[in-house]
Amino acid sequence: MTIDHPYDIGGSGRTATTGPDDHVRDMIEQLLLTSPGERVMRPDFGAGLLQLVFEPGGPEAAATTQYLVQSALERHLGHVLTADRVEVEAVDSALLITVSYVVLRTRTPAVATFHIPDGRQ
Template identity: 55%
Template sequence: MTTPRTQLDFPWHYDEHGRTALTDDDDHLRDMVEQVLFTSPGERVNRPDFGCGLLQLVFAPNSPELAAAVEFTVRAALQRWLGDLLEVLSLEVAAEDGTLRVDLAYAVRRTATTTTATFTREVPA
């Protein structure tokens, strides 16, 4: 049995029938995590404090202190915006060769399933 597609897919696009693409709840949660990670505070008009500013922290000199600050900031943002939907189990953020990579393991509270996901973004030079 397939899971019904009930949520808008991110990024927004058309499906094969020319309608707004939909996705299932698990993929929608992953999409919401991606939005929290890569949205900078101030970027959303009606939610100026949404996001975690991860892309801005990448430009600081690499150090153990920065790594700890990035992990704390990302965990806090995920807890604030998605804490009722997921529990962060593990988190690793790495910036290598102009690419930002976030490896995340989380438990979906609704189903108690564990999910791992990797999110990447090219860091502008």
């Protein structure tokens, strides 16, 4: 078990934990929401998607975001997962990102959807 993200207190009054597959999903979320330069010891970590929400939309922006997410997943989480497909859709003033991936440790396929910036999943 690992510490759940975002940090929370569980029903027992202790730090909430999560299973290994959900932890991988949490790592993807951290990668997408972290801006490059935000982490002192890893200044290149992050996809910086919160900044893209304020950029002009359109198919070009969606394609750029898709490439940005795919390359960030391969670069920073390639040792944990294989990203099969990344889909990006602009919805009003938010981005809807769907990542289909396989957890390398268990060979388990999974799909995670992120609604950025408001965090709905």
